[in-house]
Amino acid sequence: xxxxxxxxxxxxxxxxxxxxxxxxxxxxxxxxxxxxxxxxxxxxxxxxxxxxxxxxxxxxxxxxxxxxxxxxxxxxxxxxxxxxxxxxxxxxxxxxxxxxxxxxxxxxxxxxxxxxxxxxxxxxxxxxxxxxxxxxxxxxxxx
Numbered sequence: 233x234x235x236x237x238x239x240x241x242x243x244x245x246x247x248x249x250x251x252x253x254x255x256x257x258x259x260x261x262x263x264x265x266x267x268x269x270x271x272x273x274x275x276x277x278x279x280x281x282x283x284x285x286x287x288x289x290x291x292x293x294x295x296x297x298x299x300x301x302x303x304x305x306x307x308x309x310x311x312x313x314x315x316x317x318x319x320x321x322x323x324x325x326x327x328x329x330x331x332x333x334x335x336x337x338x339x340x341x342x343x344x345x346x347x348x349x350x351x352x353x354x355x356x357x358x359x360x361x362x363x364x365x366x367x368x369x370x371x372x373x374x375x
Contacts, residue, residue, distance in 0.1 A: 259349070
């Protein structure tokens, strides 16, 4: 998404909604596999979820945080946003940490799949709250 599109409320919100929707679809699939006790397939789906989060969610975050990115421009225009932007960046870090924990758990001999589902739910929840906050704080929550 180009810098100009990041500043466009409808386009940016649509991107957030698309990313969240994709993650929620994968979560539903993972829950089904857990209920069926299909652990091999679930491990593969978990790996796919992690890759999705790294590519779509964290990739979007990286674009927003880049040196001349969305966040820096917003603070440049309105310095009073600095602390709120730092909170948004903290959300990014929390999702990075949860993703790393998922990788660690998945690498174990005796994987706790429920823990991985819980982490997936947490990532989606933090990203959803983060997206709405970002839209409200930096884009005025307007269409």
